[in-house]
Amino acid sequence: MEEIRKTQKKYCSIAITFAIFAGIVFFLFGLKPIGKGLILGTIFSIFNFILMGEALPMKIGISRNRAGVYSFLSILFRYALLAIPLVSAIKLARFNIGATVCGIFMVQMVILADNILHQYYFSTQKKNYTEKLLWKN
Secondary structure: OHHHHHHHHHHHHHHHHHHHHHHHHHHHOOOHHHHHHHHHHHHHHHHHHHHHHHHOHHHOOOOHHHHHHHHHHHHHHHHHHHHHHHHHHHHOOOOOHHHHHHHHOHHHHHHHHHHHHHHHHHHHHHHHHHHHHHHHO
């Protein structure tokens, strides 16, 4: 459980920090609905990610049928949660729908970017290490 919380803290912190800074930039350029939509979507993305992490340990050690029902209800609840910012963006002009959708996927984009950067970093480190070995011999 501790590892899940560390992962949640890492990715959620990066996501909300990026959304706030991007929102401020949009605010400065007079694009307030885009900034608000991005921040709103990111907040709900974080809630969704935290709920997934909290639900994982509850599925361990129960029967298959019960786990299936529990998983279905968890997904249903999380989709309903993600519908809140979408409906808000559709109904209210103060939120941009495109930015809200981008915000909803913010945690996933942070995870993807982190994995891509790690792949690139480790591949260049391995390449540099290999080159150093070749030059020594």
